[in-house]
Amino acid sequence: MKKAMTAAGKFLGQTFRIKSLRTKFIISFTGLILIPLLLLAFLSYYTYLEILQQNVRTYTETVINRVERNLQIYLSDLERILDLRNDYYILQFLKLSMIDDIEGNQKYTYRLWENLNNIKKYKTDLRDVAIITLKGVKIGCYGLTNVDLSQNELFQILANRTAQDNTMAIYGPHDDWLGGKVFSVGCAIYGDYDNFLGIMLIDVELDLLARICRDIRLGKTGYVTLVDQNGQIIFHPQPELIGKSVGLLLGNPVGESWRSGYYTYGNRVIMGKTLPMTQWSIIGISDRTELIAEMTTVARISFALIAGSIIAVILVALLLSGVLTKPLKELQSSMQAAAENLNTVVPVRTYDEIGQLGQAFNQMLSQIRQLMRQSVQEQKKLRQIEMRALQEQIKPHFIYNTLEVIIGLLETNQNEDVIKMVEALGAFFRISLSQGRELIRIKEEVDHVRNYLYIQKLRHGEKYDYRFEVEDGITHYKTLKLLLQPLVENAIYHGVRSTESNDGLIVIKGYRAEETICFEVVDNGRGMPAEMVETINRSLRGECAEEQERYGFGLRNVHERIVLAFGQEYGLWLTSTLNQGTKAVLRLPLIE
Numbered sequence: 001m002k003k004a005m006t007a008a009g010k011f012l013g014q015t016f017r018i019k020s021l022r023t024k025f026i027i028s029f030t031g032l033i034l035i036p037l038l039l040l041a042f043l044s045y046y047t048y049l050e051i052l053q054q055n056v057r058t059y060t061e062t063v064i065n066r067v068e069r070n071l072q073i074y075l076s077d078l079e080r081i082l083d084l085r086n087d088y089y090i091l092q093f094l095k096l097s098m099i100d101d102i103e104g105n106q107k108y109t110y111r112l113w114e115n116l117n118n119i120k121k122y123k124t125d126l127r128d129v130a131i132i133t134l135k136g137v138k139i140g141c142y143g144l145t146n147v148d149l150s151q152n153e154l155f156q157i158l159a160n161r162t163a164q165d166n167t168m169a170i171y172g173p174h175d176d177w178l179g180g181k182v183f184s185v186g187c188a189i190y191g192d193y194d195n196f197l198g199i200m201l202i203d204v205e206l207d208l209l210a211r212i213c214r215d216i217r218l219g220k221t222g223y224v225t226l227v228d229q230n231g232q233i234i235f236h237p238q239p240e241l242i243g244k245s246v247g248l249l250l251g252n253p254v255g256e257s258w259r260s261g262y263y264t265y266g267n268r269v270i271m272g273k274t275l276p277m278t279q280w281s282i283i284g285i286s287d288r289t290e291l292i293a294e295m296t297t298v299a300r301i302s303f304a305l306i307a308g309s310i311i312a313v314i315l316v317a318l319l320l321s322g323v324l325t326k327p328l329k330e331l332q333s334s335m336q337a338a339a340e341n342l343n344t345v346v347p348v349r350t351y352d353e354i355g356q357l358g359q360a361f362n363q364m365l366s367q368i369r370q371l372m373r374q375s376v377q378e379q380k381k382l383r384q385i386e387m388r389a390l391q392e393q394i395k396p397h398f399i400y401n402t403l404e405v406i407i408g409l410l411e412t413n414q415n416e417d418v419i420k421m422v423e424a425l426g427a428f429f430r431i432s433l434s435q436g437r438e439l440i441r442i443k444e445e446v447d448h449v450r451n452y453l454y455i456q457k458l459r460h461g462e463k464y465d466y467r468f469e470v471e472d473g474i475t476h477y478k479t480l481k482l483l484l485q486p487l488v489e490n491a492i493y494h495g496v497r498s499t500e501s502n503d504g505l506i507v508i509k510g511y512r513a514e515e516t517i518c519f520e521v522v523d524n525g526r527g528m529p530a531e532m533v534e535t536i537n538r539s540l541r542g543e544c545a546e547e548q549e550r551y552g553f554g555l556r557n558v559h560e561r562i563v564l565a566f567g568q569e570y571g572l573w574l575t576s577t578l579n580q581g582t583k584a585v586l587r588l589p590l591i592e
Contacts, residue, residue, distance in 0.1 A: 495525025
């Protein structure tokens with residue numbers, strides 16, 4: 001310690017005996033800055049390594065949670081489909097099957113087969129939906145077959161449960177009768193006295209798991225894999241590994257520790273999580289060498305920064321002179337002025353480092369001004385893109401019901417009504433598309449709603465009537481398309497159709513109010529309490545985000561498109577009186 005102090009004292013003594021002040025600045029600044037920079041570099045390296053590892057862990061956990069959430073959502077949808085197992089036709093089919101009433105069961109078989117095929121259409125990944133009776137009779141989307149109940153794992157699992165444990169069971173993956181890879185989910189069916197009648201099962205294509213996990217990457221080479229309860233791989237980016245033991249990836253781990261937690265194995269960083277509903281495990285595998293490579297880059301940058309900082313210190317010491325004081329003050333004043341006015345220009349009177357700094361600062365200000373202008377333009381484009389995206393979300397989902405009405409009319413030979421309905425439907429969609437235009441004439445928007453109401457009137461019969469009161473003087477103005485249809489749809493399904501009488505009425509009004517266009521969609525339905533109306537209006541304007549999912553996607557869509565296109569002073573709001581009706585009011589600008 002004494003020797004180090006003595007050496008430091010000699011160094012300082014020799015330094016301050018140098019007559020050149022510039023040399024003293026260089027030596028002193030270099031010595032003072034070098035040690036802190038080295039310490040900072042090493043501390044930064046290890047701190048960054050820890051942060052990077054934590055970020056990798058957090059990101060991996062987020063990805064695995066996302067996969068888990070997607071699988072849980074899908075399985076929850078399947079569980080809701082399985083709730084249809086208590087359907088009347090299913091129960092009757094099972095009860096008659098128990099007593100071998102073949103003739104009595106025939107009238108239910110076709111209807112049951114048709115219902116199962118309709119259920120299969122709910123999701124594109126469903127391979128089969130079937131019912132299995134205690135007699136081993138299986139009716140599914142592909143007809144009637146007999147199965148060996150003792151070899152049916154899912155049936156045995158559900159048969160051994162009690163009525164109180166009537167939850168969904170999962171079996172697989174396994175090969176179905178077509179030779180494809182599927183996994184099966186099912187629920188037991190019980191009678192009136194909790195007697196076991198059979199099961200309802202759904203076969204899901206194993207490709208579903210690939211669609212959920214295929215595009216997920218952890219870094220450049222990391223990935224997510226799924227493992228079943230037996231330790232067999234059921235999804236891997238390399239198809240040849242599917243069906244193999246997870247030990248090929250994790251080095252024959254001991255026990256089940258790999259199913260949860262975070263640890264490293266060789267050059268692999270592994271995180272696992274188990275799905276409670278399936279006992280499957282989601283395993284995220286990252287490459288540790290990627291972290292090391294990134295840290296090598298950080299180390300090189302750190303040492304480069306140290307070297308650059310030392311050079312910068314020497315330059316600063318060289319530049320500390322009275323000659324440079326005035327340019328530095330001018331530069332300082334110009335920078336302070338630029339903080340309030342970006343149009344400031346730094347005067348450049350020299351061609352040395354200070355002059356170059358002034359030029360670089362002027363270029364930076366120029367780039368900032370350019371970026372600000374570019375940002376404004378990009379924000380305008382973003383608003384247009386968001387408006388188009390919202391507009392594309394309005395899809396006439398009533399098309400399915402309309403097609404069913406057309407089929408019904410064809411079956412009853414009401415060809416003339418079919419022709420009228422198809423023509424109205426075609427006109428409806430022509431205006432919906434409108435050759436990609438965002439703005440259409442008010443006349444086209446009114447005709448679009450007129451066609452919509454005509455189709456809905458054919459569907460609902462004499463439940464309600466409608467009337468248009470649109471001023472002729474506003475029909476040549478333009479507006480955003482698909483604004484009125486969601487409001488009319490809301491008036492039908494939440495207004496006039498909810499009443500017991502058949503005297504429902506919807507009135508569509510359009511008029512000019514000073515320099516704005518106003519539309520009103522009025523119905524004489526059941527109306528709403530004032531508190532609910534206030535809540536809906538606040539949710540439309542984003543003032544109560546927790547209520548936005550509860551109230552009208554269509555209403556929010558209309559209001560957000562108007563605000564994006566024309567500003568906050570325009571939009572949609574509701575007024576309503578309980579048991580008297582509801583009025584939706586649109587306020588739009590005049591657009592020639």
